Amino acid sequence: AQSVAQPEDQVNVAEGNPLTVKCTYSVSGNPYLFWYVQYPNRGLQFLLKYITGDNLVKGSYGFEAEFNKSQTSFHLKKPSALVSDSALYFCAVRDFPSNFGNEKLTFGTGTRLTIIP
Amino acid sequence: EAQVTQNPRYLITVTGKKLTVTCSQNMNHEYMSWYRQDPGLGLRQIYYSMNVEVTDKGDVPEGYKVSRKEKRNFPLILESPSPNQTSLYFCASSPSVGYQETQYFGPGTRLLVL
Numbered sequence: 001a002q003s004v005a006q007p008e009d010q011v012n013v014a015e016g017n018p019l020t021v022k023c024t025y026s027v028s029g030n031p032y033l034f035w036y037v038q039y040p041n042r043g044l045q046f047l048l049k050y051i052t053g054d055n056l057v058k059g060s061y062g063f064e065a066e067f068n069k070s071q072t073s074f075h076l077k078k079p080s081a082l083v084s085d086s087a088l089y090f091c092a093v094r095d096f097p098s099n100f101g102n103e104k105l106t107f108g109t110g111t112r113l114t115i116i117p
Numbered sequence: 118e119a120q121v122t123q124n125p126r127y128l129i130t131v132t133g134k135k136l137t138v139t140c141s142q143n144m145n146h147e148y149m150s151w152y153r154q155d156p157g158l159g160l161r162q163i164y165y166s167m168n169v170e171v172t173d174k175g176d177v178p179e180g181y182k183v184s185r186k187e188k189r190n191f192p193l194i195l196e197s198p199s200p201n202q203t204s205l206y207f208c209a210s211s212p213s214v215g216y217q218e219t220q221y222f223g224p225g226t227r228l229l230v231l
Binding site: 004034036042043044045046049090092102103104105107108109110 | 152158167209221223
């Protein structure tokens with residue numbers, strides 16, 4: 001069974017500083033990894049994904065994530081945080097090929113990111 | 118505009134009163150899914166549909182029903198809601214039953230069952 005762990009419920013970062021939101025995963029096959037962001041009273045918005053290829057993936061709003069197979073991690077990063085980055089962030093994984101037919105994403109519990117002005 | 122829509126966005130109801138949450142997508146997506154979001158649990162899949170007339174259970178299907186009579190619509194039905202179904206619900210869709218597609222989410226429906 002696939003699973004995702006986000007070890008930090010809350011991350012606080014000063015505006016302008018680099019930020020990291022951590023995610024580790026467990027799958028039986030090759031992982032397909034995603035990051036989503038949820039702003040207050042809004043649905044989930046796709047940020048970026050890793051399917052294959054370059055371990056550093058670039059996404060929306062200046063975010064990037066680094067896939068590390070040996071550490072089974074997919075941490076979300078941004079070089080310089082903005083106050084507008086404050087939101088709830090979810091890491092998600094799909095397992096291939098055991099989940100053939102069901103596109104189910106397994107989500108982490110979410111990390112609330114607060115950028116302090 | 119490509120989007121997934123849900124209605125209603127907010128709903129307060131009482132135990133046992135049947136309700137339906139609608140979900141519609143205008144992107145001709147084959148795959149649709151329902152999730153519920155609860156604090157400390159992330160999002161968990163309730164039901165999914167690979168195409169018209171093809172539905173199956175997700176991780177937490179108890180107390181829910183779905184149907185997929187048209188490609189664009191995927192309503193979630195609570196025949197007899199209970200307080201433990203108080204949650205935030207999201208509908209999602211993706212283009213096809215493949216492995217690399219991004220799922221797009223609706224704005225969410227916040228349900229309170231008294």
